[in-house]
Amino acid sequence: MAGTLKDHLAEALIGLFVVLLAAGFVAFAWARTGAGEGSDGFSLTARFPNIGGVTLGTDVKVAGVKVGKVVGLELDPTSYQAVLRLTVDRGLKLPIDSSAAVSSEGLLGGNYIALTPGAEADMLKDGGEIIETSGAPDLMGLIGSVVNRSGGDAPAAAEPSEPAAGNAPAK
Numbered sequence: 001m002a003g004t005l006k007d008h009l010a011e012a013l014i015g016l017f018v019v020l021l022a023a024g025f026v027a028f029a030w031a032r033t034g035a036g037e038g039s040d041g042f043s044l045t046a047r048f049p050n051i052g053g054v055t056l057g058t059d060v061k062v063a064g065v066k067v068g069k070v071v072g073l074e075l076d077p078t079s080y081q082a083v084l085r086l087t088v089d090r091g092l093k094l095p096i097d098s099s100a101a102v103s104s105e106g107l108l109g110g111n112y113i114a115l116t117p118g119a120e121a122d123m124l125k126d127g128g129e130i131i132e133t134s135g136a137p138d139l140m141g142l143i144g145s146v147v148n149r150s151g152g153d154a155p156a157a158a159e160p161s162e163p164a165a166g167n168a169p170a171k
Contacts, residue, residue: 040089041068041088041090042090042125042126042127043071043085043086043087043088043126044085044086044087044088044124044127044128044129044130045083045085045086045127045128045129045130046084046086046100046113046129046133047076047081047082047083047084048081048082048084048100048102048133048134049082049133049135050082050102050135050136050138051073051082051102051111052102052111052135052136053102053104053110053111053136054070054073054082054102054111054112054113054136055073056070056071058070058110058111058113059112059113060086060087060088060112060113060115061114061115062092062114062117067088067092067115068086068087068088068092069086070084070086070113073085084113086100086113088115093123094115094118094123094124095117095118095119095120095121095122095123096118096120096122096124097118097131097132098115098116098117098130098132099115099116099118099130099132099133100113100114100115100116100130100132100133100134101113101114101116101133101134102114102134102135102136102137104136104137107139111136
């Protein structure tokens with residue numbers, strides 16, 4: 001029996017390593033997705049014409065600072081708009097005329113929801129709706145319009161009126 005443990009020690013260590021690696025992966029995924037986070041914020045709703053690139057867990061930011069995340073999304077069958085449910089930090093006070101926009105972190109970055117506080121004295125409450133929204137910009141359309149317009153506005157080439165020095169016409 002003692003010889004059996006020595007014979008299989010390498011296999012047991014490899015098995016232990018695999019189990020620890022799997023546990024580490026599960027812990028990483030749990031932390032990355034925010035699955036273990038409690039609901040310490042309040043809920044808001046916003047309707048967008050286009051939410052390209054926004055998924056569950058997408059960040060909600062005010063002035064570039066993360067204040068929440070997207071916790072639900074669905075399509076409104078009557079207006080064909082995307083309805084997002086956002087969870088925002090409970091300590092954040094947003095005026096009722098605040099706006100939300102789908103913004104991009106850069107050309108290769110992901111999208112996020114940018115909240116811009118309004119100026120009203122009344123604040124949004126738990127379950128409130130942000131009325132003023134703007135959808136995701138069509139980056140490929142913008143790039144295409146710049147590329148297609150690149151040659152149309154160039155000035156016409158001027159006809160030379162005098163030959164340049166050294167290029168006199170032959171007589």
